[in-house]
Amino acid sequence: MSTTEPTPMxxxxxxxxxxxxxxxxxxxxxxxxYFWRDEQGRFVPNEVAAGLWAPNTISGRMVGGLFGHALxxxxxxxxxxxxxxxxxxxxxxxxxxxxVKTELVxxxxxxxxxxxxxxxxxxxxxxxxxxxxxxxxxxxxxxxHGERVDVxxxxxxxxxxxxxxNPRVLGWPMLDDAQPLVSTGGTEKVARGGRWVRDRxxxxxxxxxxxxxxxxxxxxxxxxxxxxGTAGIHFINTDFTLVLTREPVGEVFxxxxxxxxxxxxxxxxxxxxxxxAGLLGTCMTTALANAGPLGEFVNDSSFNxxxxxxxxxxxx
Numbered sequence: 388m389s390t391t392e393p394t395p396m397x398x399x400x401x402x403x404x405x406x407x408x409x410x411x412x413x414x415x416x417x418x419x420x421y422f423w424r425d426e427q428g429r430f431v432p433n434e435v436a437a438g439l440w441a442p443n444t445i446s447g448r449m450v451g452g453l454f455g456h457a458l459x460x461x462x463x464x465x466x467x468x469x470x471x472x473x474x475x476x477x478x479x480x481x482x483x484x485x486x487v488k489t490e491l492v493x494x495x496x497x498x499x500x501x502x503x504x505x506x507x508x509x510x511x512x513x514x515x516x517x518x519x520x521x522x523x524x525x526x527x528x529x530x531x532h533g534e535r536v537d538v539x540x541x542x543x544x545x546x547x548x549x550x551x552x553n554p555r556v557l558g559w560p561m562l563d564d565a566q567p568l569v570s571t572g573g574t575e576k577v578a579r580g581g582r583w584v585r586d587r588x589x590x591x592x593x594x595x596x597x598x599x600x601x602x603x604x605x606x607x608x609x610x611x612x613x614x615x616g617t618a619g620i621h622f623i624n625t626d627f628t629l630v631l632t633r634e635p636v637g638e639v640f641x642x643x644x645x646x647x648x649x650x651x652x653x654x655x656x657x658x659x660x661x662x663x664a665g666l667l668g669t670c671m672t673t674a675l676a677n678a679g680p681l682g683e684f685v686n687d688s689s690f691n692x693x694x695x696x697x698x699x700x701x702x703x
Contacts (some may be wrong), residue, residue, distance in 0.1 A: 415587050421449045422485075423592035429484040435555055435588050437482055440623070445480040447607035451627065452590045454503050454515040455603035457487040462501040467519035472603055473628045478512045480505070485512075497521045536643060538562065540663040543585045543638040559583040561641050561661075573619045580612040580658075583641040598635035602667065605629075605640045605660060609670040613647045613656030622654045622674035629660070629670045637663030642670065652676035 421436040430453060438444035451474050459469060486506045493500040499519040505512050541547070541559040550558045561581030586604060589596045610624035645657040654674040660667045 418588050420589040420592040420594075422453060422590065425484065427484075429486050430591065431484045432482055438480070441479060443482045445482055445485075447474075447476055447480070447624070447627075448604045449590070450474060450476065450480055450505065450513055451515075451606045451629070452600050452604040453485070453487060454505065454513075455517070455600050456590050456594065457489055458501050458503050458515065458517040459599065461489045462491055462499065462517070463519065464499070467499050467521050468634060469517055469599060469631065470520040471518040471628065471630050472515060472606065473626065474513065474515045474606070475626045476513055476607075477625060480512055481507050483507050492516075497523075533645075535659070535666060536562070537665075538641065538643065538661055540637065540639045540641065540661065541583055555588060556584040556586050558585075559639075559641075561643050573617045574615060575617075577617060579644050580615055581641065581643040582608075582612065583639050583661075584608070585639045598637060598662065601638065602631065602635040602640050602660065602662065603629060605642060606670050608642055609656055609658045609672045610674050612642045613644045613658055613672070614654065614674060621677050622649070622656075623677045624656075624672045624674040627670055627672040629668060631660075631668040633664075633667065635662050635667055639663055640667075645669070649674075649676075 419433040419435060422430040422432055425431050432445055432449070436445050436449045438446045451472065454474055455469070455472060458472075463469065484507070487503055488506065489501055489503045491499070491501050497520065501517050501519070503515045503517070505514065538561055543557070546557050547559040550560070559582070561583055562579070584605065586596060586601055590600050590604070606627045606629040607624070609627055610622065611620055614620050614622040614624075639662065641661040642658045643661065645659055647654060647656045649655070652675060654676070656672045656674060658670050660670055
């Protein structure tokens with residue numbers, strides 16, 4: 388590994404109070420961020436960033452948010468708006484310190500494009516492309532569009548009484564007949580996926596959680612939202628592409644399934660993204676059929692995440 392001496396496992400700002408249901412009583416400004424930065428500039432995960440599908444991994448939601456954080460910080464400029472983020476997830480993201488490297492590809496009068504690479508110990512594990520566009524005026528005329536659902540965002544400070552506690556997010560069902568993602572098991576019937584969420588943790592310690600980063604974190608939820616069916620979740624996504632047509636607002640963001648179709652174990656899923664002002668954008672994901680249902684690790688408490696990070700940060 389690249390480290391030459393042990394690095395503290397948690398940042399000084401992280402509370403020692405337990406992760407889980409007990410966090411419901413902890414003020415959010417005292418909750419740990421998903422990542423903190425060490426002296427080498429690497430992003431070090433806290434326990435709340437851990438993945439649900441397999442041990443020793445980081446959640447894809449945090450990958451999208453971390454890419455967004457780095458790309459906006461290094462290449463976002465006044466007058467341009469992050470309009471598309473594509474994230475390729477071709478390897479499991481290890482629960483370990485990560486490096487994000489960015490590069491400006493194009494700086495034009497109406498478009499800026501930047502690429503990002505996520506690495507661990509010099510190995511490429513994920514990549515992303517961000518497109519920043521300069522807003523202008525809507526053109527004249529009318530255009531056809533598909534069916535749209537009028538949904539109203541919930542009050543971010545009022546938890547839903549029927550949604551189980553979650554240490555990372557508050558959740559609400561989106562429609563009366565939509566299937567909220569509250570577990571990875573099978574649904575009672577074929578139902579449209581839809582859920583509102585509000586993240587409780589900052590992305591990077593010392594950095595405010597903006598509406599834009601909240602929106603980007605929801606992108607990876609497209610796959611489990613559109614792929615949960617009567618037999619559970621049997622597809623695992625290899626990417627997601629999030630398109631935003633305006634600035635995100637508020638703290639609550641929701642996904643509602645638009646369509647899903649698959650052949651020979653290759654699936655395409657599509658969902659609308661909403662915030663407190665209404666329709667915000669669209670997210671598409673490509674996925675592969677999994678040998679068994681996902682989520683078997685979700686309730687496995689035997690994996691010691693703190694030990695995993697410590698091991699990966701210690702010298703060889």
